[in-house]
Amino acid sequence: MEQPDSGAESADGAGDAVEALDRPLPEGVRRRVVALVSDAFGGLTVTELPAQLRQYARFTPTRRAKFAGNAMAAALENDTLFRQRIGERLRESQPELAAAVEAGSPPAAADPVDVAAAAYVLRPVGWVKLVAAAGEEVQRADAERADEESRRELERLREELAQARTQTKSETERLRAELDAARKEADSLQRKLRSALNEVKRGEAAVRRGKAEADTLRTEAAAQISAAESEARRLRARLGEAEASVEASRRAAREGRSVEDMRLRLLLDTVLDAARGLRRELALPPSSIRPADSVDAVEPGAMSPKDIAARALSETDPALLDQLLALPQAHLIVDGYNVTKTGYPQLPLEKQRLRLLGGLAVLAAQSGAEMTCVFDGAELAAPVLLAPPRGVRVLFSKPGVTADELIRQLARAEPPGRPVVVVSTDREVADGVAKAGARPVASVLLLKRLSRV
Numbered sequence: 001m002e003q004p005d006s007g008a009e010s011a012d013g014a015g016d017a018v019e020a021l022d023r024p025l026p027e028g029v030r031r032r033v034v035a036l037v038s039d040a041f042g043g044l045t046v047t048e049l050p051a052q053l054r055q056y057a058r059f060t061p062t063r064r065a066k067f068a069g070n071a072m073a074a075a076l077e078n079d080t081l082f083r084q085r086i087g088e089r090l091r092e093s094q095p096e097l098a099a100a101v102e103a104g105s106p107p108a109a110a111d112p113v114d115v116a117a118a119a120y121v122l123r124p125v126g127w128v129k130l131v132a133a134a135g136e137e138v139q140r141a142d143a144e145r146a147d148e149e150s151r152r153e154l155e156r157l158r159e160e161l162a163q164a165r166t167q168t169k170s171e172t173e174r175l176r177a178e179l180d181a182a183r184k185e186a187d188s189l190q191r192k193l194r195s196a197l198n199e200v201k202r203g204e205a206a207v208r209r210g211k212a213e214a215d216t217l218r219t220e221a222a223a224q225i226s227a228a229e230s231e232a233r234r235l236r237a238r239l240g241e242a243e244a245s246v247e248a249s250r251r252a253a254r255e256g257r258s259v260e261d262m263r264l265r266l267l268l269d270t271v272l273d274a275a276r277g278l279r280r281e282l283a284l285p286p287s288s289i290r291p292a293d294s295v296d297a298v299e300p301g302a303m304s305p306k307d308i309a310a311r312a313l314s315e316t317d318p319a320l321l322d323q324l325l326a327l328p329q330a331h332l333i334v335d336g337y338n339v340t341k342t343g344y345p346q347l348p349l350e351k352q353r354l355r356l357l358g359g360l361a362v363l364a365a366q367s368g369a370e371m372t373c374v375f376d377g378a379e380l381a382a383p384v385l386l387a388p389p390r391g392v393r394v395l396f397s398k399p400g401v402t403a404d405e406l407i408r409q410l411a412r413a414e415p416p417g418r419p420v421v422v423v424s425t426d427r428e429v430a431d432g433v434a435k436a437g438a439r440p441v442a443s444v445l446l447l448k449r450l451s452r453v
Contacts (some may be wrong), residue, residue, distance in 0.1 A: 009083050019127055025120065026135035028142075030073060032117035037072045038065040050075045050082050051228040076121070087122045087424030098122060104132065112137035126236040234251050242271035315442060318449040324439060325367040325418035332434075335403060335424035336362065336375040344424060359450035364391030372410060376403035404429045 025033070038061045044052050044377050053075055056068040064072075076083050091098040097114060102124040106115040118132025119127040127418060130336060246268060314320070325332060340352035347355065364371045370393075377396030388394040397406045411433040413418050420438035423446045424430060430440035 010188050010368070025114070025131070026138050028113050028138045029116040029120065029131065029134060032113050033076065033120055034065050034069045034072055035061075036090060036117055037086055038062075038068075038122060039085045039093070041072070043089050044085060047081075048085060050079050083121060090118060091119055093382060101127075101130065112141075124186055209444070238274060242274055246271055316445055316448065318445065321421070321441060321445050321449045322367070324419065324421045324441070325363075325369040330367075330369040330419040330421060331414060332363075332369050332371045332374045333407055333420065333422045333438070334371070334446065335407055335422070335426065335443070336373045337403065337431060338424045338426055338429075339446055342443040343447040353386065354449075357386075357392055357394065360392045361389035364389075365451065374403050374410070378421065404432070408432045408436065411438040414438070 040062055041049075041053070041056070041061070047059050049057060052071050052200055053068060056064050056071070059067065087098075088277055097106070097110060100110070101115060101118045101122055106119075108262060116131045116138075119130035119134075219371065281378040282305065324330060334356070336353065336356060337349075339354050340347070340349075344352060344355065353375065360371050360373055369394065371391060372393040372395060374397070376394050379397065395410075397403045404424075404426060407424065407429055410421060414437075416437055420433070420436075422429065422433040422438045422440045422442065423443055424433075425443045433440055
């Protein structure tokens with residue numbers, strides 16, 4: 001490579017002294033200058049490179065531009081010889097552009113950035129103007145590009161604004177429709193609420209009328225009861241008068257006052273008619289009790305449940321139940337669920353009842369004893385559709401009353417001395433009926449007896 005003579009260097013230095021940039025190199029031009037230096041860098045030997053750039057000699061042009069850009073720009077600005085060598089490489093690679101720039105007439109079709117970079121490297125006369133003109137052209141292009149981008153951004157924003165307005169309008173219409181629907185629904189709910197309030201008011205009025213009618217009925221019933229009691233007192237008074245008249249007639253007869261016989265007979269007939277009328281009015285049944293029946297004594301051959309219990313029979317021997325049921329007018333009361341849940345708890349309640357009642361019906365037919373089977377009715381949601389078998393009375397306890405209490409009521413309702421046998425394993429039931437004079441037996445005893453039916 002030819003070395004430039006000292007005259008050229010001095011001339012170049014003189015030109016540099018005369019012409020200098022009064023502003024920083026435009027960024028676009030600076031990047032193009034760095035790219036030119038990086039491309040021409042590989043054609044120089046290590047000794048031809050400035051000392052600060054020799055470490056980048058083996059780098060590729062791309063890495064060299066990336067990592068040594070500032071160092072190459074500084075060396076190009078401060079090292080005239082390095083700049084001349086770069087200029088020579090530029091003349092070799094782009095001879096037409098270099099010749100046009102040095103002649104001061106760059107081609108009109110050339111890129112202003114390429115023209116400014118070449119002028120900055122070659123430094124012909126008037127290069128500052130070329131760089132400045134290229135910088136202005138670049139700024140103008142950047143401004144146009146920025147204006148175009150701003151215009152496109154403005155168009156995009158306008159489109160987004162239009163879409164937002166359309167969306168806002170549709171959303172507003174939707175919300176307005178929802179608001180109208182909500183208002184209609186609220187109006188409907190208000191009407192329903194007013195209707196419900198009116199229904200409640202009518203119900204309250206009906207309740208008040210019902211209470212008033214109930215009070216009236218209670219008042220009338222109380223008045224009727226009072227009138228009936230008054231009538232009963234009047235009839236008792238008349239009966240007393242009649243008895244007194246009869247007694248007086250008897251005394252008169254004993255005294256021999258025959259003159260009064262006719263009057264006495266008439267009065268007696270009146271009393272008898274009044275007594276018969278009173279019997280019909282009070283619906284009094286004929287008396288079947290005799291004075292001798294009220295005397296407490298042991299009749300010949302009579303046997304009580306206690307006498308049966310005193311015999312040498314096991315509490316689980318079915319023969320014991322047969323002997324108890326053989327007593328005259330014996331009454332067998334069965335705790336239904338206590339027996340079924342002891343014997344066959346796996347069956348549904350309906351089948352438990354049917355199985356037990358079927359066995360009791362056969363037992364009643366065999367023994368002739370009165371039989372009552374009691375079930376707990378507290379868990380019944382509806383009346384039980386059940387046809388009691390012949391000879392067996394079936395009872396369910398009322399709400400709030402347990403089957404145990406109903407069994408105790410049945411035992412207490414029996415007259416003293418009647419043989420009453422209660423089948424239950426419940427200790428409380430057994431103790432309660434024992435106090436009432438009944439004979440408690442275990443559920444197992446009845447199950448064993450029914451297994452023989």
